[in-house]
Every structure is written in structure tokens, then in C-alpha cells.
Amino acid sequence: MGNENKPMKLAYYPGCTLKNQATNFDVSTVSSMAKLDVEVEELDRWNCCGTVHALDSDNVMNRVAPITNMIRVKEAQARTEGMASEFMTSCAMCYNTLKRANIDVRQRADALATINDLLYLDETKYEGDVEVLHLLEYLRDRVGFDNLAKKVTKPLEGLRVACYYGCLLVRPKEVAFDDVENPMVMENLIAALGATPVDFSHKTECCGAYQTVDKPEIIADRTDKIMGSAHEEQADLVVVSCPLCAFNLDYRQDDAKRLNPDFRNMPVLYFTQLMALAFGCDESALRFDLQHIDPLPALKARGLD
Amino acid sequence: MDTTLRINSAQVGSSFVAQIEKISGQKLLACYQCGKCSAGCPMAAYMDVLPNQMIRMAQLGMRQQLLETRAIWMCVSCLTCNSRCPKGIRIAEVIEALRKAALGGGERNDHLEIMELSPEARSVLPPIATISALRKLTS
Numbered sequence: 001m002g003n004e005n006k007p008m009k010l011a012y013y014p015g016c017t018l019k020n021q022a023t024n025f026d027v028s029t030v031s032s033m034a035k036l037d038v039e040v041e042e043l044d045r046w047n048c049c050g051t052v053h054a055l056d057s058d059n060v061m062n063r064v065a066p067i068t069n070m071i072r073v074k075e076a077q078a079r080t081e082g083m084a085s086e087f088m089t090s091c092a093m094c095y096n097t098l099k100r101a102n103i104d105v106r107q108r109a110d111a112l113a114t115i116n117d118l119l120y121l122d123e124t125k126y127e128g129d130v131e132v133l134h135l136l137e138y139l140r141d142r143v144g145f146d147n148l149a150k151k152v153t154k155p156l157e158g159l160r161v162a163c164y165y166g167c168l169l170v171r172p173k174e175v176a177f178d179d180v181e182n183p184m185v186m187e188n189l190i191a192a193l194g195a196t197p198v199d200f201s202h203k204t205e206c207c208g209a210y211q212t213v214d215k216p217e218i219i220a221d222r223t224d225k226i227m228g229s230a231h232e233e234q235a236d237l238v239v240v241s242c243p244l245c246a247f248n249l250d251y252r253q254d255d256a257k258r259l260n261p262d263f264r265n266m267p268v269l270y271f272t273q274l275m276a277l278a279f280g281c282d283e284s285a286l287r288f289d290l291q292h293i294d295p296l297p298a299l300k301a302r303g304l305d
Numbered sequence: 306m307d308t309t310l311r312i313n314s315a316q317v318g319s320s321f322v323a324q325i326e327k328i329s330g331q332k333l334l335a336c337y338q339c340g341k342c343s344a345g346c347p348m349a350a351y352m353d354v355l356p357n358q359m360i361r362m363a364q365l366g367m368r369q370q371l372l373e374t375r376a377i378w379m380c381v382s383c384l385t386c387n388s389r390c391p392k393g394i395r396i397a398e399v400i401e402a403l404r405k406a407a408l409g410g411g412e413r414n415d416h417l418e419i420m421e422l423s424p425e426a427r428s429v430l431p432p433i434a435t436i437s438a439l440r441k442l443t444s
């Protein structure tokens with residue numbers, strides 16, 4: 001972790017859902033990074049990435065929002081000592097969209113030139129020179145899980161955790177920072193926190209995403225299958241890295257129960273909340289009150305409340 | 306699907322096929338119909354036409370039938386198919402091109418009416434859900 005006395009500065013892109021319903025993801029990210037001596041600095045004037053990466057091959061318009069954020073990173077770097085030309089986000093969807101836009105404009109000079117022209121009000125131009133990092137990638141590659149384990153004051157002993165990746169951390173290949181079919185980065189983090197990761201069949205099976213808006217019955221079916229597969233492995237809870245997965249797997253459990261009377265509730269947490277818990281952060285950093293399914297009974301059963 | 310199809314060279318070489326290939330950046334004829342994309346598709350259970358069938362219909366220039374399917378709106382671009390296709394075809398890009406063709410016809414052809422949801426249903430939705438749905442399902 002480099003110089004022990006001088007905290008590292010890392011630009012941070014929260015994304016809009018972390019500033020709305022997923023405040024628990026935001027505060028647990030920032031608090032646990034502080035425990036790791038990484039000073040997280042939220043970007044000035046960041047804007048929504050647009051959520052989904054448009055797949056048409058000559059798209060320019062939907063790359064503008066992500067690239068504007070790259071310019072904000074360059075501005076932050078220029079005025080902050082000890083900050084690299086990179087930034088971190090913990091939202092899997094933001095990560096995916098920002099990273100893919102970055103890869104795309106690096107390969108299409110004409111599209112990048114058009115975007116820089118459109119952003120003529122910004123003095124800073126984008127030249128493909130910012131790196132997009134997901135928090136899990138940062139923890140694994142920069143902090144290191146061995147170092148991270150040293151900061152654990154409350155090991156999550158006995159807690160059985162199913163790590164749900166969904167789609168956006170592992171697909172497409174170009175943005176995946178782990179194996180596409182069988183990623184392990186979250187399991188390795190969970191193990192470093194003292195908990196027991198459990199393997200389950202649906203860890204990279206999509207939850208149905210935005211169909212949740214007007215087709216909750218479909219999400220109920222997906223949630224029933226995904227949570228059911230976690231139950232089969234006797235998991236105590238599921239952790240996620242995407243606020244849309246979280247909404248579908250947590251909030252839509254009511255719909256799953258209506259669909260399947262045998263459905264059993266299981267709490268869904270952000271991986272950062274487990275980190276904050278293991279680092280001994282207080283309730284203001286955990287915000288378990290924002291979970292739809294209360295995780296406290298499951299944690300209490302393992303002596304972890 | 307109960308369809309009688311007469312294939313002729315005009316259909317296969319139609320401007321629709323060229324349009325879909327251009328928007329998606331994919332070569333439709335590369336698909337040899339192994340079905341792997343459909344086997345792993347998490348949304349297949351809710352589709353009227355499966356992903357491999359969508360590709361076949363696109364190869365054959367079946368514009369109208371394709372644009373009327375429920376399936377093109379059901380696909381959520383999870384990219385499972387893309388990552389598994391033995392021919393390297395980006396099926397999700399093809400389906401996105403089909404949605405673009407349906408949405409870009411000059412008239413609105415939205416497949417989400419957000420104001421028809423109850424205020425309670427709307428109020429719980431996080432922005433990540435609403436924004437992505439609007440981006441994918443409306444013009």
C-alpha cells in the first residue's frame with residue numbers, strides 16, 4: 001500500500017443511483033476505503049454515464065456523457081497532488097459503460113475528435129488518457145487482499161456468502177477483470193474478510209435488468225431462480241456490486257414470494273457493506289436500514305451484529 | 306412461429322439485411338445455427354422467438370416479422386450469447402440493431418409507457434432502472 005503515512009488519493013465516480021436509493025453503497029465504499037488509507041475524492045461535476053452502453057457500431061452521441069467524466073478526471077488530476085490519471089467506481093453498471101466508452105473512443109479517433117468538438121466549452125481535451133477502474137479491481141491489484149485482511153478487526157467468521165456478479169463485471173471480455181464464466185475476485189475478497197464464500201450456479205446469470213420497470217413478474221422469476229440457487233448452497237446472504245441487481249434481487253423478493261409461495265427471503269448486501277462491517281465501521285457507514293430484506297437476523301445468527 | 310416463408314435472392318440481399326449488418330457491425334451469414342446463444346440466454350423463457358431464430362430471420366431479411374416480435378424488446382444486452390458464440394457473432398449487437406430499426410422509423414414506437422405505471426411503482430425504481438429502460442425501449 002505504498003507510503004504508510006501519506007494516504008493515496010483516488011478520484012471517485014459514485015454515479016446517480018449511489019446518490020439516490022443506494023446511499024448504503026456510497027457510504028460503505030467511502031468509509032471502507034478510508035480504513036484502507038485510500039483517500040477517496042468524489043469528482044467535481046460528474047454526470048450520469050447514461051447507464052447502458054449503446055451497441056450500434058458507429059455511435060457517437062451516447063459516448064459524450066462518459067467522455068465528459070474522463071475530462072473531469074483530468075481536471076481533478078491537474079489540480080490534485082498525488083492523484084493518478086485514473087478513477088474508481090463501485091457501481092458495476094457505471095464501470096461497464098464508462099470503460100466501454102473509453103475503449104471505444106481509443107479505437108475510433110474520428111469519434112473522439114467529434115466528441116472533443118462537441119465539448120468545446122471544456123478547455124481540457126480528452127485523448128484516451130484516463131483509466132477506468134472498478135473498486136474490486138482496485139482492491140485486488142493495488143491494495144492487495146493480503147494487505148486488506150490486515151485491516152479486518154471483526155472477521156466475518158462462519159458467514160456464508162454467495163457472490164453475485166451479474167453481467168456487467170464480466171461481460172464483454174474487453175471490460176472483464178476476471179474470468180468471464182467463473183470469476184473469483186469477489187470470493188477472494190470475501191475470504192479475506194474472514195467469511196466463507198459459497199459457489200452457486202447462478203453467479204453470472206443475468207437478473208433481467210431494466211425489465212424490472214414494467215415487467216416485475218419476469219424479475220420475480222429470475223430472482224426466484226437466482227436466490228434459490230444461493231439457498232441450495234446454504235448461503236446466509238448474497239453480495240452484489242450493481243444497484244440494479246440489488247434492486248431486483250432484494251426489493252423484488254416480495255414479487256418472487258407472490259410467484260412462488262415456497263420462496264424464502266435472503267438478504268442482499270453490497271460487497272462494500274461487508275467490508276465496512278469487517279473493518280469495524282459503525283451503522284452510519286453500513287446503512288442496513290436501506291436494505292429491503294433486513295440482514296440483521298442473518299448476521300446475528302452468526303454472532304455478527 | 307407459424308410462418309410460411311418463400312426465400313428469394315431479393316430478400317436475402319435486401320436493404321434491411323444491409324441496414325442491420327451496418328448498424329450492428331456484424332456479418333449475419335457467419336451464423337451456422339448451432340443454438341448456443343439461445344441455450345444460455347437468461348431471457349429466452351420469455352421470448353416468442355429465440356436468439357438464434359432472430360439471427361436466422363435477419364439473414365433472410367424477414368423485416369416485418371422480426372420487428373413485430375416480443376423477443377427484440379425482451380433481450381437486455383446481458384452479452385451471455387456474445388461471449389459464447391463459437392463464430393464470434395455479437396448477437397446482442399444484432400438485436401440492438403433490430404430495436405434501432407424499429408424505433409428509428411420516423412414515428413414513435415415506444416415499448417415502455419412509464420406514465421402508465423402507478424405512482425407507487427414508479428417511486429421505488431432507482432434511476433439506474435428507469436434510465437436504462439428508457440434508453441433501450443423508447444426513441
Ligand code: SF4
Nearest residue numbers: 015016017049051094
Ligand atoms: S449507471 Fe446508473 S448509477 Fe451509474 S451513473 Fe449511470 S445511471 Fe447512474
Ligand code: SF4
Nearest residue numbers: 166167207209244245
Ligand atoms: S442488473 Fe442484471 S443485467 Fe445488470 S448486471 Fe445486474 S444481473 Fe446483469
Ligand code: SF4
Nearest residue numbers: 336338339340342390
Ligand atoms: S451461437 Fe452464434 S453461431 Fe450459434 S446460433 Fe447463435 S449466433 Fe449462430
Ligand code: SF4
Nearest residue numbers: 346380381383384386
Ligand atoms: S444479450 Fe440478449 S439475447 Fe443475448 S443472452 Fe442476453 S438477453 Fe439473451
